[in-house]
Amino acid sequence: MGEQDQQDQQDPGTVREVDVVVVGAGPTGENVAGQTAAGGLSTVVVEAELVGGECSYWACMPSKTLLRPGSALRAAQRVPGVGTGDLDPSVVLTSRDEIVSGWDDASQLEWLDSAGIGLVRGRGRLTGEREVTVTAGDGTTQVLRARHAVAVCTGSAAAVPDIPGLRDSRPWTSREATGAQQVPPRLVVVGGGVVACEMATAWSDLGSQVTVLARSELLSRSEDFAGRLVREALTERGVDVRTGVSATEVRRTGAGVVVQVSDGGTVEADEVLVAAGRRPRTDDLGLAVVGLTDGDWLDTDDTLRVLRDGEPVEWLYAAGDLNHRALLTHQGKYQARAAGDVIVARATGAVVDDGPWGAHAATADHSAVPQVVFTDPEVASVGLTTAAAREAGVEVRVVDQDLASVAGTAVHAQGYTGQARLLVDPARQVVVGATFVGQDVAELLQSATIAVVGEVPISRLWHAVPAYPTISEIWLRLLEGLGRDTALTR
Numbered sequence: 462m463g464e465q466d467q468q469d470q471q472d473p474g475t476v477r478e479v480d481v482v483v484v485g486a487g488p489t490g491e492n493v494a495g496q497t498a499a500g501g502l503s504t505v506v507v508e509a510e511l512v513g514g515e516c517s518y519w520a521c522m523p524s525k526t527l528l529r530p531g532s533a534l535r536a537a538q539r540v541p542g543v544g545t546g547d548l549d550p551s552v553v554l555t556s557r558d559e560i561v562s563g564w565d566d567a568s569q570l571e572w573l574d575s576a577g578i579g580l581v582r583g584r585g586r587l588t589g590e591r592e593v594t595v596t597a598g599d600g601t602t603q604v605l606r607a608r609h610a611v612a613v614c615t616g617s618a619a620a621v622p623d624i625p626g627l628r629d630s631r632p633w634t635s636r637e638a639t640g641a642q643q644v645p646p647r648l649v650v651v652g653g654g655v656v657a658c659e660m661a662t663a664w665s666d667l668g669s670q671v672t673v674l675a676r677s678e679l680l681s682r683s684e685d686f687a688g689r690l691v692r693e694a695l696t697e698r699g700v701d702v703r704t705g706v707s708a709t710e711v712r713r714t715g716a717g718v719v720v721q722v723s724d725g726g727t728v729e730a731d732e733v734l735v736a737a738g739r740r741p742r743t744d745d746l747g748l749a750v751v752g753l754t755d756g757d758w759l760d761t762d763d764t765l766r767v768l769r770d771g772e773p774v775e776w777l778y779a780a781g782d783l784n785h786r787a788l789l790t791h792q793g794k795y796q797a798r799a800a801g802d803v804i805v806a807r808a809t810g811a812v813v814d815d816g817p818w819g820a821h822a823a824t825a826d827h828s829a830v831p832q833v834v835f836t837d838p839e840v841a842s843v844g845l846t847t848a849a850a851r852e853a854g855v856e857v858r859v860v861d862q863d864l865a866s867v868a869g870t871a872v873h874a875q876g877y878t879g880q881a882r883l884l885v886d887p888a889r890q891v892v893v894g895a896t897f898v899g900q901d902v903a904e905l906l907q908s909a910t911i912a913v914v915g916e917v918p919i920s921r922l923w924h925a926v927p928a929y930p931t932i933s934e935i936w937l938r939l940l941e942g943l944g945r946d947t948a949l950t951r
């Protein structure tokens with residue numbers, strides 16, 4: 462523990478004044494604090510559990526560590542002449558334990574210390590204007606007063622729907638699904654979104670017999686073909702995927718759990734994972750101080766100031782999951798860079814660059830959010846989907862191509878299957894959305910993100926020549942699908 466940190470823990474019951482208080486030290490809170498400290502403002506973060514947050518210990522990092530072995534093994538099996546083998550679940554679980562540092566945040570504390578950021582451990586609550594009261598595990602309290610800003614970055618937690626018996630049946634949430642020490646022989650998953658698909662993939666790879674109960678097609682917020690291709694792949698690997706159904710009752714028995722399904726059937730399993738979305742961690746945040754309600758998601762302007770009746774509260778910022786703009790680590794960190802820098806700018810009287818695409822505005826949240834679902838096949842998308850464009854009344858031209866049509870995928874994996882879709886704004890002739898579904902498409906995504914954010918004209922994209930034979934050659938196929946005449950439209 463560094464000198465700063467020790468000092469932070471010494472004064473319970475006192476009022477401490479600093480420039481900025483950040484509540485929640487997940488990836489977002491850490492990055493807000495990093496920016497404000499680098500900008501010369503004295504900064505303290507308040508953390509109730511582990512510095513690093515959900516992402517480091519119970520979400521992104523452990524889940525991707527559980528998913529990687531299965532996808533690597535299948536990738537090898539798809540290359541003729543490369544050996545096959547089996548996963549060793551105990552080694553995989555140990556590697557997961559290592560990636561989360563045994564759920565110990567010591568290395569993150571070193572970073573806080575080196576960045577000159579103070580840490581107060583405990584649960585933070587707004588108790589006045591620019592004031593946060595922290596209650597430590599032993600019940601002692603400390604009051605922090607911010608000269609300039611308070612940023613709440615308390616994230617989200619798994620939502621547990623009101624299905625009779627579910628709460629009493631000790632369900633797994635994403636925390637148990639990423640942290641379990643044993644492979645359950647049978648796992649039933651309630652939900653068909655991102656967590657459901659990733660965890661069904663990981664635990665079936667580790668040897669569980671998995672059943673998925675989804676109300677609609679899997680990954681229903683993605684392009685239709687994404688959910689279909691992921692479902693087909695899961696089914697082929699022995700996962701029982703049931704769509705158009707819901708769990709109507711859950712009961713824990715001596716032998717495990719019994720789930721009643723809306724189609725009249727039942728599923729018996731050892732564990733039930735509820736993967737039905739998130740709720741904001743604002744349940745006891747003291748939001749009444751600014752006239753808002755605990756437990757609600759927070760709305761913000763593009764500089765991440767909390768909105769009340771559409772007007773920003775000058776001193777209160779909310780970044781990351783709890784503002785519901787995009788529940789992704791990279792978007793939370795993006796918001797954090799904007800929020801941290803604008804807090805510094807406002808505190809020092811520097812120019813505030815808050816127009817669209819300005820340094821202090823999280824503009825990309827509206828139109829250019831990239832996401833990779835690490836299933837096998839992967840689903841990588843950015844910007845609009847066809848359904849979202851339709852809903853928003855945005856006219857788009859849609860072009861689809863089979864990823865198997867490029868030489869790069871043929872050498873990458875035998876029997877490669879996948880699909881790519883580009884959405885183009887016909888008036889501006891720029892890409893407004895892209896989705897790639899296939900093995901190892903994750904790294905393709907940044908090319909599409911740059912095209913969307915950069916509003917690169919289609920005529921210029923014809924000059925961005927993909928190397929042969931790579932999977933990126935799908936870009937050429939997509940442009941050909943739009944027509945060679947689009948090369949002449951500049």
Ligand SMILES: Cc1cc2nc3c(=O)[nH]c(=O)nc-3n(C[C@H](O)[C@H](O)[C@H](O)COP(=O)(O)OP(=O)(O)OC[C@H]3O[C@@H](n4cnc5c(N)ncnc54)[C@H](O)[C@@H]3O)c2cc1C
Nearest residue numbers: 485487489509514515520521585615616781782788789790
């Ligand atoms: C299983 C799973 C896998 C995921 N995989 C990915 C992925 O691959 N890629 C991706 O981009 N996103 C992924 N996500 C989403 C990602 O985890 C979140 O978007 C991200 O963690 C949000 O960061 P945050 O800083 O807003 O909140 P969190 O990471 O939730 O951090 C909030 C912090 O605030 C603390 N806190 C809460 N209330 C208080 C309080 N009152 N006082 C003090 N501290 C408090 C918490 O203890 C926590 O440390 C995944 C999510 C799940 C559930």
Ligand SMILES: NC(=O)c1ccc[n+]([C@@H]2O[C@H](COP(=O)([O-])OP(=O)(O)OC[C@H]3O[C@@H](n4cnc5c(N)ncnc54)[C@H](O)[C@@H]3O)[C@@H](O)[C@H]2O)c1
Nearest residue numbers: 622652653654655656657676736737738739788833834835
């Ligand atoms: N690789 C990644 O980027 C990654 C991985 C995991 C999670 N995440 C993030 O975490 C967030 C949460 O993931 P998630 O899968 O929990 O949410 P989600 O919103 O992706 O999916 C929720 C699922 O639960 C279902 N559902 C909702 N209410 C239900 C109910 N009452 N009964 C039965 N089913 C119900 C929905 O139909 C949907 O299938 C996502 O929004 C995502 O941004 C990202």
